[in-house]
Amino acid sequence: MSKTLVAVTGLKKHFLIQRSLITKLVAGAKDQRIRAVDGVDFEIHRQETLGLVGESGCGKTTLGRTLVGLYEPTAGSVTFAGQNVEELKRKDPLAFYRQVQMVFQNPYASLNPRKTVRDILSQPLQARARYNPKGLEEAAIRLLEQVGLNAHHMDRYPHQFSGGQRQRISIARALAMQPSFIVCDEPVSALDVSVQAQILNLLRDLQIRFQLTYLFISHDLSVVRYLCDRVAVMYLGKIVEIGDTEDVFNQPIHPYTEALLSSMPQIKREPVRQRILLSGSVPSPLNPPSGCSFHPRCFAQVGKICQQKEPELKQHASGRLVACHRRNL
Amino acid sequence: MLRVRNLAVHFPTRRGTVKAVNDVSFELNDGEILGLVGESGCGKSMTLLALMGLVPYPGETVAGEVRFQGRDLLKLGRDELRQVRGRQIAMIFQDPLTTLNPVFKVGEQIAEALRVHNILKPEKRGLFSRSASGTDAIREEVIRLMEAVGIPAPEQRLEEYPHQFSGGMQQRAIIAIALSCRPHLLLADEPTTALDVTVQAQILDLLRQINQKEGTGIILVTHNLAVAAEFCQRLAVMYAGQLMELGPTEAVIFDPIHPYTKGLLRSLPYLVPKGSPLVPIPGSVPDLAQLPRGCPYSSRCELATAACWEQSSPWVEVQPGHAARCWRST
Numbered sequence: 001m002s003k004t005l006v007a008v009t010g011l012k013k014h015f016l017i018q019r020s021l022i023t024k025l026v027a028g029a030k031d032q033r034i035r036a037v038d039g040v041d042f043e044i045h046r047q048e049t050l051g052l053v054g055e056s057g058c059g060k061t062t063l064g065r066t067l068v069g070l071y072e073p074t075a076g077s078v079t080f081a082g083q084n085v086e087e088l089k090r091k092d093p094l095a096f097y098r099q100v101q102m103v104f105q106n107p108y109a110s111l112n113p114r115k116t117v118r119d120i121l122s123q124p125l126q127a128r129a130r131y132n133p134k135g136l137e138e139a140a141i142r143l144l145e146q147v148g149l150n151a152h153h154m155d156r157y158p159h160q161f162s163g164g165q166r167q168r169i170s171i172a173r174a175l176a177m178q179p180s181f182i183v184c185d186e187p188v189s190a191l192d193v194s195v196q197a198q199i200l201n202l203l204r205d206l207q208i209r210f211q212l213t214y215l216f217i218s219h220d221l222s223v224v225r226y227l228c229d230r231v232a233v234m235y236l237g238k239i240v241e242i243g244d245t246e247d248v249f250n251q252p253i254h255p256y257t258e259a260l261l262s263s264m265p266q267i268k269r270e271p272v273r274q275r276i277l278l279s280g281s282v283p284s285p286l287n288p289p290s291g292c293s294f295h296p297r298c299f300a301q302v303g304k305i306c307q308q309k310e311p312e313l314k315q316h317a318s319g320r321l322v323a324c325h326r327r328n329l
Numbered sequence: 330m331l332r333v334r335n336l337a338v339h340f341p342t343r344r345g346t347v348k349a350v351n352d353v354s355f356e357l358n359d360g361e362i363l364g365l366v367g368e369s370g371c372g373k374s375m376t377l378l379a380l381m382g383l384v385p386y387p388g389e390t391v392a393g394e395v396r397f398q399g400r401d402l403l404k405l406g407r408d409e410l411r412q413v414r415g416r417q418i419a420m421i422f423q424d425p426l427t428t429l430n431p432v433f434k435v436g437e438q439i440a441e442a443l444r445v446h447n448i449l450k451p452e453k454r455g456l457f458s459r460s461a462s463g464t465d466a467i468r469e470e471v472i473r474l475m476e477a478v479g480i481p482a483p484e485q486r487l488e489e490y491p492h493q494f495s496g497g498m499q500q501r502a503i504i505a506i507a508l509s510c511r512p513h514l515l516l517a518d519e520p521t522t523a524l525d526v527t528v529q530a531q532i533l534d535l536l537r538q539i540n541q542k543e544g545t546g547i548i549l550v551t552h553n554l555a556v557a558a559e560f561c562q563r564l565a566v567m568y569a570g571q572l573m574e575l576g577p578t579e580a581v582i583f584d585p586i587h588p589y590t591k592g593l594l595r596s597l598p599y600l601v602p603k604g605s606p607l608v609p610i611p612g613s614v615p616d617l618a619q620l621p622r623g624c625p626y627s628s629r630c631e632l633a634t635a636a637c638w639e640q641s642s643p644w645v646e647v648q649p650g651h652a653a654r655c656w657r658s659t
Contacts, residue, residue: 055525162613192368192552197596197609204606219526222555226598226607246603263530265555267582267599277534278527280481281495 002082005181005213006044006067010076013037013059013066017286035285036062038237039076041313042321044181049207049214051228051245053221053260055282059237060217061105064183067215068102080181098128101174105186107166111158117144117169118154124176143172146209147202164195171202175210183215188223200227221264225249233257236293237285239313243320253322255300292325300326330546331357331380331514336393338372338379344618349375349388351570357514360544362537364561364578366554368593370614372570373550377516380548381420382410397514416446419507423519425499429491435502436487439471442509474505478535497528501535508539514546515539521556533560554597558582563650566590569617569625572644576651586653589626624655632657 013036019029036059044050052060065071067078069089078085080099088096104110111120121140125131131139141151147168158166167187174182184203188196200223206212218224224231225245232242233256241254252258259276278297283289289296295306305325313323338350350372357363365373379390382402395402402413422428430438444467468487475483478501491499500520507515517536521529537560539545551557557564557578564581566574566589574587585591592610594600601607612629615621624642627633636656645659646652 055527164613192614193554193593194368194596194610195613197598197607200598201606201609221526222598226601226603259527263527265526265529265533265553265559267555267558267594267597269583275530275534277531281497281528282525 003045004043005046005081006215007079008043008067008076009041009079011037011040011063011066011073011078012075013062013071014074032286035237035288037066038285038288040234040237040239042232042239042242044213044215045230046180047207047211047213048229049216049227051224051231052215052217052234053219053224053231054234055219055260057282057285058234059285060234061185063234064102064185064215064217068100068183069096070102094127098177099179100181100183101177101179102183102185103167103170103174103187106190107163107170108158108190110170111166111173113158116155116157117149120158120169120173121176124173128177139176143176146175146206147172148198162195163191164198167191167199168202171199171206175206178210180211181213181215183217185217186219187216189218189220196223203227221249221261222266233260236282236288238293238323239321240294240324241320241322242313243316243318247318247320251318253316253318253320254294254324255298255326256294259299292323302326330359330361330397331548332394332396333376333380334394334396336376336379336395337391338375338384338388339391340388342618347617348570348620349617350379353393353567353570353572355565355572355575357546357548360540360546361563362540362547362549362561364557364564365548365550365567366552366557366564367567368552368614370569370617371567373567374518376567377420377518377548377550380516381414381418412446415442415512416510417512418514418516419510419512420516421500421503421507421518421520424523425496425503426491428503429499431491434488434490435494436468436471436475438491439474439487439502439505439509440467442506443467443470446510470509471505474509475502478502478505478508479531480505495528496524497531500524500528500532504532504535504539508543511543512545514548516548516550518550519552520549522551522553529556536560554582554593555599566593569615569620571625571654573626573655574651574653576648576653580648580651584651586647586651586658587626587655588630588632588657590653592629 015034015036017032019031023029054060066073069085118140121143122136125136125139144150144153149168188199191199207214216228228245230243231245231248232239235256241257249261252261259278262276280297291307291309292311295301302325311323311325313321316322334354336350336353340347340349353376367373378384380395384390390403393403471487472483475487480486480498480501494502521532524532536547540547549561561578564578565572568589574581574590581590585594595608596610598607610629615625615628621627621638623638623640627637642654642656643659644652644654647658
């Protein structure tokens with residue numbers, strides 16, 4: 001078995017904003033393209049947790065959704081355990097979704113309010129295998145116990161649970177398929193800190209128990225540092241740096257990573273290191289800047305090349321992949 | 330500068346009275362930044378609203394005293410309070426897009442604050458018309474304010490509508506409104522929660538500059554302990570409507586007294602080495618309508634004794650300026 005579980009090559013996901021014929025004729029408007037994910041290459045290894053960080057609108061959720069097949073890629077491909085995801089989905093969608101599941105950000109919106117926990121968990125269980133009624137009940141209870149709930153919760157509705165408990169139900173639903181890969185899209189950002197810790201511990205325990213591979217999408221850098229083995233930093237639809245979490249946090253190479261990490265508030269005894277304040281905010285993915293998309297905010301430009309040529313993701317001496325003209329790689 | 334004594338806000342509900350703010354007392358010194366931290370529903374935002382007399386119906390401020398510049402704000406009449414609100418005490422809310430009015434230009438919204446509080450006192454010529462110079466003066470002041478909070482090209486941007494601003498720029502515009510009357514005190518309710526980290530750093534930097542240059546006192550309400558730890562001089566920790574601990578930031582973060590503060594810090598991934606499990610606080614925040622008679626944290630506290638369940642805990646000053654509400658600290 002190869003080390004790589006998910007391989008992404010040249011993946012792009014663009015959304016088209018179509019204008020009506022009238023606005024096109026009268027106002028001269030054109031169809032526009034949102035380049036949510038604009039050419040990313042990376043791999044996710046078996047049983048690792050890859051963190052995906054970046055600011056809102058950088059395309060991390062779109063990337064996650066494309067990986068689990070909720071979006072069709074505009075270009076490029078995703079392979080899962082050596083097989084192309086688009087082909088896999090066409091041939092046998094169920095076989096694909098048995099392997100790949102997702103936990104969504106907002107546990108208030110991702111659970112159907114009209115269904116009991118029993119319904120929510122039974123559906124995926126029945127999609128995977130045939131059960132008799134008793135077996136189904138037992139399987140559902142086993143799922144609940146795996147996520148720290150119990151049989152008493154079976155016939156309750158989502159609104160009867162707290163945010164942390166709902167997220168446990170979402171996780172149980174994902175586990176029902178016995179997947180090997182789970183995309184967790186900001187699973188703890190809607191939760192309070194004391195509850196957040198419970199869910200992070202749960203995710204860690206489940207990973208060890210079921211040999212899971214996670215893509216962990218988050219904007220909370222402290223959580224990513226704690227949980228993830230490797231981390232990928234996204235900016236405007238592209239990955240600018242990817243490497244081992246501790247390396248990246250201790251010595252960021254890309255200027256954006258540097259600025260992002262320095263603006264992370266910290267609890268430390270030593271005085272806080274000098275903060276790099278970026279000017280302005282993230283440009284629109286409708287009309288990304290030429291060359292390196294970070295250059296209008298970059299404090300370490302090396303010259304005209306930054307405005308003209310898009311940097312490639314290249315291997316750095318430390319084994320990290322970085323997309324920047326700054327250093328001789 | 331500000332002294333709050335025994336503040337209490339109650340909400341009558343069908344299941345009984347919810348004590349959203351329960352006997353909260355603290356002080357804010359001149360030019361100080363105080364952080365009010367806690368989990369959602371602990372009453373930190375409601376405390377701020379109560380200071381401004383903005384508790385929403387059916388809630389009611391049932392007891393307490395809010396001393397500000399020699400007056401008790403809770404005893405002021407509606408019109409007197411409106412003079413203080415916005416002028417001497419300004420407030421910044423969490424979500425910038427819902428705070429700004431979508432149908433007015435940003436420049437007008439900043440100018441409104443100046444007009445309402447007569448900051449520039451334009452000479453009145455007739456009964457209705459203000460002198461042209463007054464309007465110009467207001468425009469100039471709006472531009473100055475927008476520059477001060479770091480909005481680029483203010484001459485153009487004051488003609489734009491809120492939706493044309495990014496989240497960070499919207500929050501800057503709101504800060505400009507809050508600063509327009511040069512308030513002595515700024516109440517900030519989760520001002521950076523809706524923003525990205527790089528923008529959050531910009532906004533916190535701006536607030537710190539205002540505090541240092543103008544000597545404006547700031548009360549920052551946040552659920553993010555790291556933000557509070559970096560930004561505030563003193564911290565107040567709230568739980569289920571009560572103040573649990575109050576002290577200098579360093580002491581509260583690195584030498585906490587109350588089991589809740591300790592639990593909160595242990596459940597954060599900042600201080601835990603990688604690979605070792607976090608230590609979450611068991612259970613979840615209790616129902617505010619059905620709190621135990623004693624300490625509200627007793628249901629989740631591993632050190633709770635019979636006394637904790639039965640009697641409300643005393644407020645004990647353990648170190649000078651560092652106090653907690655816990656039986657164990659007596």
